[in-house]
Amino acid sequence: MKQSRLFNYVEEEADSAPSEMIRPKDCCKLCGLCVGRTNLVLPSGDLRSKVVFVGEAPGETEDKLGRPFVGKSGKLLDRLMKDEGLDRSKVMITNTVKCRPPNNRAPTEEEMAACRQFLESELYEKEVIVGLGKSSCRDLLGYEGKMGDIVNKDRSIVVRDREILFIPTYHPAACIYNRDSTDALRATIRRVRDEFL
Numbered sequence: 001m002k003q004s005r006l007f008n009y010v011e012e013e014a015d016s017a018p019s020e021m022i023r024p025k026d027c028c029k030l031c032g033l034c035v036g037r038t039n040l041v042l043p044s045g046d047l048r049s050k051v052v053f054v055g056e057a058p059g060e061t062e063d064k065l066g067r068p069f070v071g072k073s074g075k076l077l078d079r080l081m082k083d084e085g086l087d088r089s090k091v092m093i094t095n096t097v098k099c100r101p102p103n104n105r106a107p108t109e110e111e112m113a114a115c116r117q118f119l120e121s122e123l124y125e126k127e128v129i130v131g132l133g134k135s136s137c138r139d140l141l142g143y144e145g146k147m148g149d150i151v152n153k154d155r156s157i158v159v160r161d162r163e164i165l166f167i168p169t170y171h172p173a174a175c176i177y178n179r180d181s182t183d184a185l186r187a188t189i190r191r192v193r194d195e196f197l
């Protein structure tokens with residue numbers, strides 16, 4: 001199936017979109033998440049950055065605004081990035097799926113598989129992928145275990161013909177009331193700041 005080019009991002013981001021990047025059509029019905037969608041939630045930030053943070057799925061605020069990580073978790077991520085001197089506009093931020101799952105449940109295998117072609121096109125030219133939380137690690141690493149066993153331990157994944165560094169870490173939602181998870185996510189952010197930006 002031929003996919004549309006990335007013509008419908010917000011204006012300041014569309015110009016910078018890599019040619020590899022494809023986006024779902026606004027009417028995409030490749031999986032059941034289309035049913036409750038208000039807006040597609042597409043990548044934001046510097047679409048050409050070497051660094052991408054991949055979260056789970058849009059929540060209520062993201063669905064309403066059509067932007068990733070703008071709700072409670074996004075605000076915490078913003079604060080941690082600001083504390084650590086990492087400018088959010090210098091990285092790309094996206095999710096495994098582009099439509100909000102009902103009641104903020106995790107996306108299913110089938111939903112992530114349906115949306116993977118879009119995610120892969122977003123990841124293809126990156127040097128480092130930061131996997132935020134369980135769904136991201138399940139989708140991209142096939143990892144089903146405890147996050148605590150892999151956080152900040154380097155992995156790699158193959159996206160089409162490219163091997164790309166993958167750093168698993170906690171989703172900001174898991175950090176809201178947890179100091180240890182917050183410290184681990186801060187460490188990830190510091191490393192990205194120091195080694196890749």
Ligand code: SF4
Pocket residue numbers: 024028029030031032033034040097098099111114115
């Ligand atoms: S989650 Fe992805 S594949 Fe499913 S309907 Fe939305 S854009 Fe299409």
